[in-house]
Amino acid sequence: MSETQIRTYHTKDVVRFRKTTEEFGGLSNMAPGFPIVVLGHRIRTSEALYQACRFPHLPEVQKMILSEGSPMTAKMRSKPFRKDSRPDWDDVRVKVMKWCLRVKLVYNWRKFSELLLSTGDRPIVEDSRKDGYWGAMPQDADTLNGQNVLGRLLMDLRRKLQEDPEALRSIPPLQIRNFLLLGEPIPMIMSPRQQEVALVRSDDEGPAQHAFL
Numbered sequence: 001m002s003e004t005q006i007r008t009y010h011t012k013d014v015v016r017f018r019k020t021t022e023e024f025g026g027l028s029n030m031a032p033g034f035p036i037v038v039l040g041h042r043i044r045t046s047e048a049l050y051q052a053c054r055f056p057h058l059p060e061v062q063k064m065i066l067s068e069g070s071p072m073t074a075k076m077r078s079k080p081f082r083k084d085s086r087p088d089w090d091d092v093r094v095k096v097m098k099w100c101l102r103v104k105l106v107y108n109w110r111k112f113s114e115l116l117l118s119t120g121d122r123p124i125v126e127d128s129r130k131d132g133y134w135g136a137m138p139q140d141a142d143t144l145n146g147q148n149v150l151g152r153l154l155m156d157l158r159r160k161l162q163e164d165p166e167a168l169r170s171i172p173p174l175q176i177r178n179f180l181l182l183g184e185p186i187p188m189i190m191s192p193r194q195q196e197v198a199l200v201r202s203d204d205e206g207p208a209q210h211a212f213l
């Protein structure tokens with residue numbers, strides 16, 4: 001993905017989201033109702049997971065972020081520690097975001113896939129007042145400008161969902177150093193359905209129950 005290119009979008013042609021309560025607000029990482037489980041930890045939003053990924057070397061900071069009830073607060077609470085983000089953060093953050101979106105999909109398959117597919121083939125844009133990197137900013141009533149990296153990752157995910165949904169059911173760990181959550185290496189993530197099959201095969205008693213941190 002060419003990240004640096006600024007794009008112009010015409011509001012009438014796109015699916016855009018700003019508030020999580022809007023029709024397509026579920027596409028936002030801040031959207032409630034799309035919980036995730038990683039290493040047995042229940043995480044409320046993809047935003048909290050993404051922000052926690054900045055700090056694999058600081059499990060206490062990760063824990064604080066993950067235990068926040070609101071994603072905006074999780075992001076705010078990570079702010080004082082931003083300077084201590086993993087040193088390669090700028091190089092890996094798009095990969096990490098892509099992985100977080102896939103995890104959101106695996107754990108919310110029906111709801112998130114239906115939402116993504118309902119956007120048809122229209123451009124998806126995070127409409128942001130101040131973030132022209134992950135989103136695009138209004139220039140006037142008809143135009144948004146920005147790199148829209150999040151919107152483009154969502155379009156990429158939508159295309160994979162249209163072409164080969166089964167390939168999205170499991171997610172290999174990212175091949176980056178220190179891909180850790182609360183001190184443990186993040187393993188392959190499987191859809192709850194695949195996990196149940198694996199558990200039946202291993203003659204276990206059933207899927208584990210998860211509580212929020």
Ligand SMILES: Nc1c(N[C@@H]2O[C@H](COP(=O)(O)O)[C@@H](O)[C@H]2O)[nH]c(=O)[nH]c1=O
Binds near residue numbers: 018047135
């Ligand atoms: N800046 C912004 C949002 N942008 C979101 O912030 C995340 C990236 O954060 P970071 O790379 O740490 O700045 C990513 O999920 C992006 O979509 N969202 C919002 O509701 N309000 C904001 O003010």
